[in-house]
Amino acid sequence: MPGMNSGLNPNDPTVVAAFKSALIHQGIIALLIFALLSLAWVSVREWSAATGAEAGRLARPAEPEPRWRQLLRIGFGILWIFDGVLQAQPAMAVGLPSQVIEPTAASSPAWVQHLVNWAGTTWSYHPIQAGAAAVWIQAGIGIWLLVAARGPLSRLAGLASAGWGLIVWVFGESFGGIFAPGLTWLFGAPGAAALYCVAGILVALPQRPEVSARLRRWMLPAIGLFLIGMAVLQAWPGRGFWQGSFRGQPGTLAGMVQSMAVTSQPSALSALVSSFGSLVRAYGFAVNLVAVTVMALAGVIFLTRRPRLVRPAVIALTAFSLADWVLVEDLGFFGGLGTDPNSMIPTALLVIAGYLALTSAPAAAEATAEPATPMASPPSAGWRERLKPTALRQSAAGSSARTMASVGAIGVIILGAAPMAAAQASPQASTILAQSIAGSAAPLDAPAAPFSLIDQHAKPVSLAGLSGRAVLLTFLDPVCVTDCPLEAQEVRQAGALLGAQARHVALVAINLNPAYNSPGYLQAFDRQERLTQVPNWHYLTGSPDQLRQVYRRYGVASQTLPAGSMLGHSDVAFVIDRDGRMRAELDFDPGPGTAATKSSWAAVLAGAVSKVLKQP
Amino acid sequence: MRTVRKAALVVLLAVLAAGCGSRVATRTQLPAAPHPALSLSTALATSAAAWATIPMGAPAGANLFWELFRMPAGGTRWALATPPDVATNGALVLTTRGGQTLVAGVRPSLHLIFSPVTGTSDGGKTWTSSPPQAGLANSPDALAVGPAGQLLALGSNGQADVNRPGSSGWARLTSARALAASTAGRACRLMALSAASYTPAGDPLLGGRCARPGVAGIFAYRGGSWQAAGPVLPGALAGQAHQVLRLTTAGGGNLALLQVGREAGGSLVAAWTVNSGKRWMLSPPLALNGAHPVSTAFSHNGAVAVTLSGGHAETITGATAQWQVLPALPAGRALTLAFPPGGGLDALAAAGSELTVWRLGSRPDAWVKAQAMKVPIQYGSSS
Numbered sequence: 001m002p003g004m005n006s007g008l009n010p011n012d013p014t015v016v017a018a019f020k021s022a023l024i025h026q027g028i029i030a031l032l033i034f035a036l037l038s039l040a041w042v043s044v045r046e047w048s049a050a051t052g053a054e055a056g057r058l059a060r061p062a063e064p065e066p067r068w069r070q071l072l073r074i075g076f077g078i079l080w081i082f083d084g085v086l087q088a089q090p091a092m093a094v095g096l097p098s099q100v101i102e103p104t105a106a107s108s109p110a111w112v113q114h115l116v117n118w119a120g121t122t123w124s125y126h127p128i129q130a131g132a133a134a135v136w137i138q139a140g141i142g143i144w145l146l147v148a149a150r151g152p153l154s155r156l157a158g159l160a161s162a163g164w165g166l167i168v169w170v171f172g173e174s175f176g177g178i179f180a181p182g183l184t185w186l187f188g189a190p191g192a193a194a195l196y197c198v199a200g201i202l203v204a205l206p207q208r209p210e211v212s213a214r215l216r217r218w219m220l221p222a223i224g225l226f227l228i229g230m231a232v233l234q235a236w237p238g239r240g241f242w243q244g245s246f247r248g249q250p251g252t253l254a255g256m257v258q259s260m261a262v263t264s265q266p267s268a269l270s271a272l273v274s275s276f277g278s279l280v281r282a283y284g285f286a287v288n289l290v291a292v293t294v295m296a297l298a299g300v301i302f303l304t305r306r307p308r309l310v311r312p313a314v315i316a317l318t319a320f321s322l323a324d325w326v327l328v329e330d331l332g333f334f335g336g337l338g339t340d341p342n343s344m345i346p347t348a349l350l351v352i353a354g355y356l357a358l359t360s361a362p363a364a365a366e367a368t369a370e371p372a373t374p375m376a377s378p379p380s381a382g383w384r385e386r387l388k389p390t391a392l393r394q395s396a397a398g399s400s401a402r403t404m405a406s407v408g409a410i411g412v413i414i415l416g417a418a419p420m421a422a423a424q425a426s427p428q429a430s431t432i433l434a435q436s437i438a439g440s441a442a443p444l445d446a447p448a449a450p451f452s453l454i455d456q457h458a459k460p461v462s463l464a465g466l467s468g469r470a471v472l473l474t475f476l477d478p479v480c481v482t483d484c485p486l487e488a489q490e491v492r493q494a495g496a497l498l499g500a501q502a503r504h505v506a507l508v509a510i511n512l513n514p515a516y517n518s519p520g521y522l523q524a525f526d527r528q529e530r531l532t533q534v535p536n537w538h539y540l541t542g543s544p545d546q547l548r549q550v551y552r553r554y555g556v557a558s559q560t561l562p563a564g565s566m567l568g569h570s571d572v573a574f575v576i577d578r579d580g581r582m583r584a585e586l587d588f589d590p591g592p593g594t595a596a597t598k599s600s601w602a603a604v605l606a607g608a609v610s611k612v613l614k615q616p
Numbered sequence: 617m618r619t620v621r622k623a624a625l626v627v628l629l630a631v632l633a634a635g636c637g638s639r640v641a642t643r644t645q646l647p648a649a650p651h652p653a654l655s656l657s658t659a660l661a662t663s664a665a666a667w668a669t670i671p672m673g674a675p676a677g678a679n680l681f682w683e684l685f686r687m688p689a690g691g692t693r694w695a696l697a698t699p700p701d702v703a704t705n706g707a708l709v710l711t712t713r714g715g716q717t718l719v720a721g722v723r724p725s726l727h728l729i730f731s732p733v734t735g736t737s738d739g740g741k742t743w744t745s746s747p748p749q750a751g752l753a754n755s756p757d758a759l760a761v762g763p764a765g766q767l768l769a770l771g772s773n774g775q776a777d778v779n780r781p782g783s784s785g786w787a788r789l790t791s792a793r794a795l796a797a798s799t800a801g802r803a804c805r806l807m808a809l810s811a812a813s814y815t816p817a818g819d820p821l822l823g824g825r826c827a828r829p830g831v832a833g834i835f836a837y838r839g840g841s842w843q844a845a846g847p848v849l850p851g852a853l854a855g856q857a858h859q860v861l862r863l864t865t866a867g868g869g870n871l872a873l874l875q876v877g878r879e880a881g882g883s884l885v886a887a888w889t890v891n892s893g894k895r896w897m898l899s900p901p902l903a904l905n906g907a908h909p910v911s912t913a914f915s916h917n918g919a920v921a922v923t924l925s926g927g928h929a930e931t932i933t934g935a936t937a938q939w940q941v942l943p944a945l946p947a948g949r950a951l952t953l954a955f956p957p958g959g960g961l962d963a964l965a966a967a968g969s970e971l972t973v974w975r976l977g978s979r980p981d982a983w984v985k986a987q988a989m990k991v992p993i994q995y996g997s998s999s
Contacts, residue, residue, distance in 0.1 A: 481703040485727035515701040524730045524748040564681035564704035565997035
């Protein structure tokens with residue numbers, strides 16, 4: 001998929017160090033948010049005795065939260081925090097697009113890949129900000145769910161969970177693979193994030209009696225219907241689940257399990273999963289029969305809504321889910337860059353919550369109106385009234401510790417989302433990509449070596465003649481098949497990034513291949529790289545002796561290699577100021593040449609030139 | 617009863633939902649297998665040297681390099697002569713005008729979309745670049761050099777361009793579309809161009825594929841217009857479609873290799889010009905029997921060698937001779953036949969960095985290993 005990833009090594013030390021540094025800095029800020037909120041809250045309560053009385057008057061005893069909702073809120077809160085911690089893995093910043101998103105989308109239809117590619121490209125352009133955003137958004141949602149037990153803030157937490165879950169489901173999980181072949185509940189269908197979404201919606205529902213009554217009636221049957229559908233899919237002929245092996249190759253399920261067994265994980269777990277894979281390969285029909293039976297039976301029982309039958313079915317399905325989680329899904333988060341514990345834990349939480357909803361008696365408290373938020377001012381007050389300093393102080397003083405923690409959690413989410421949103425405002429990739437390929441620019445201050453050559457139109461050009469303009473100087477082989485075309489693109493993009501400044505800049509390349517030194521080759525290269533319309537582009541050449549003299553002066557290598565290889569040469573760029581002084585040297589290896597790295601290099605080059613232009 | 621109906625509805629919905637998500641096996645029609653293009657592995661010869669080009673290194677991608685080998689007159693060993701300072705991942709297209717002169721065009725590959733052109737007149741010791749061509753066609757005869765050093769190139773865009781000595785660029789000579797619209801082109805219903813050459817007098821020659829049976833698509837540019845210049849095929853061959861596979865110079869004239877008829881039941885015919893290009897002489901047809909030609913080689917005096925799919929090879933020395941079956945070809949991932957200047961026939965077999973030369977000399981019924989060479993391929997240099 002074009003643009004999906006930066007092509008860098010996920011463990012690239014420069015990016016990993018930057019990612020860790022960003023997480024540490026943002027972590028300190030997150031702690032400060034909570035500390036400041038606590039301090040402000042305690043201070044307001046201490047300083048405003050009258051407000052305290054007011055707060056006491058406003059506060060009403062909280063209604064008990066239904067057990068099913070409590071389970072979902074706390075369960076998925078913990079899961080989100082766990083997912084946030086997984087997102088903080090050092091290789092995640094670079095690795096998520098190439099190691100997680102791209103493989104997940106590979107078997108999906110083209111339109112899904114196209115959609116996912118957009119997200120992968122966005123991530124790959126700003127890996128540090130995107131990686132950190134995922135960490136803090138998920139940790140923030142998790143904390144928010146855990147601390148906000150009741151009221152609008154709690155429902156908002158559910159909504160945030162559903163919203164982010166939807167984003168992860170679409171872009172991170174390629175719709176949970178529902179449009180790809182081989183879909184099976186045993187391996188995670190319809191996607192763990194879809195279950196986070198469902199749980200979030202359930203938490204976000206208004207806590208009114210009629211809603212609770214409907215949930216009691218439909219939650220578990222809906223799960224039952226889903227399970228029956230999955231059972232039919234599992235039993236569908238021709239999908240390979242009934243065969244342990246086929247023509248010497250593992251069947252669909254055995255293949256899935258065996259692929260998990262070989263991923264990196266503790267050896268005991270690997271051995272366990274591997275043994276189960278062998279079992280599935282040997283007794284594929286029986287294993288599938290058990291799976292189909294459990295799913296179908298549980299589904300049918302859930303549809304009956306008879307607690308006497310449902311209870312053992314819930315226990316059995318939960319046990320089955322846990323077994324599947326270990327033996328088939330391999331706990332979900334091992335084997336590289338796991339982002340969540342896959343679908344079985346969320347499924348078990350939803351099933352148990354459905355059972356609790358079914359078996360809970362209608363609470364008398366639910367017959368009353370939804371409780372007022374502890375943060376709220378008197379209901380009659382409009383929003384203008386609520387924003388007045390006095391009202392705010394009263395509101396803060398009257399808020400519970402949970403409410404303040406919720407506000408802190410929202411702050412954590414914003415802490416992650418804001419830098420990513422800011423990064424998105426720039427179409428250029430982060431310069432960290434280019435720095436990871438070639439390091440930072442080396443500052444210099446010495447007269448640049450003179451040269452006098454001809455350009456692509458056979459007109460004489462010299463460094464002295466370019467005086468008054470900053471020069472971005474590179475060395476390019478016109479018949480190069482790899483690096484030089486990429487570098488030319490980066491220089492062209494850098495020129496475009498400079499905008500109005502570009503008229504004070506000459507983009508100069510010197511022909512690095514004396515064997516192909518006619519202006520015709522430079523023109524062909526310019527056409528190939530769409531440089532013919534760049535007014536400040538000068539591609540210079542000369543006789544082999546003239547060119548070699550310039551190479552020597554600039555310390556640039558140009559070496560003939562045998563057997564059909566292109567010329568071996570340096571990848572280097574120089575920035576020369578308006579007075580002809582060398583100001584920076586950049587190792588200009590373009591790296592993997594993806595859209596992200598090209599864009600990053602362009603930003604680095606433009607930044608280096610812009611810096612020189614600003615120097616007195 | 618109501619519960620039963622509801623349950624049935626639920627099951628029906630579940631089945632439908634599952635059916636929507638499942639993959640249904642469908643019977644799709646496979647497209648017909650495309651006719652394999654003639655390989656650019658080829659060899660040509662002058663009285664002073666033989667040249668052969670063959671792919672080496674990796675089977676495909678950035679580590680596949682086309683290498684050029686040369687054997688001088690009087691020599692018995694091949695030596696690496698690949699032109700320097702240009703990546704040959706896209707293949708070499710060779711042409712010669714006799715003596716030590718060879719011109720090589722490099723087909724586009726990776727990020728390079730035009731064709732560098734370079735030549736040597738001292739047997740590969742030094743190379744001098746010619747102006748770059750817009751992108752040579754995937755044909756062993758996409759480049760031709762005339763008696764005065766002028767170049768004729770067939771581009772992958774269907775255009776034929778010329779470069780005159782001393783000129784800094786290429787000029788449009790014609791295009792497949794324009795030639796098809798000419799009187800000669802209409803007469804054969806020209807479909808595509810596939811080869812370029814020069815007559816001994818220096819007139820540009822183009823070969824192609826005609827839709828009209830019985831007409832060989834060879835055209836000469838004389839007196840400012842294109843004229844049919846191909847041979848007239850006799851008897852049963854006249855009723856079949858023709859395609860020019862090769863068109864080159866050899867033995868003081870032109871040499872063409874034609875494929876006649878459909879691939880499976882088709883045949884190959886070699887044709888040589890005589891009497892200063894005024895007349896063509898044809899070889900007997902070589903029945904392909906379902907095989908297809910893979911690579912070709914020519915000697916300086918007009919002998920032809922063809923390798924066919926299935927490991928077969930045939931050779932013919934001239935119009936009055938018969939096709940001779942060669943012994944089963946030696947193993948090798950890529951293979952080309954070549955006529956050494958001293959006579960006989962070599963098979964150059966490549967596998968990775970190893971080149972093995974097999975010779976058909978003293979024993980005409982078996983290939984004898986004559987040389988082995990490790991080529992210093994720089995893996996990763998184009999990555």
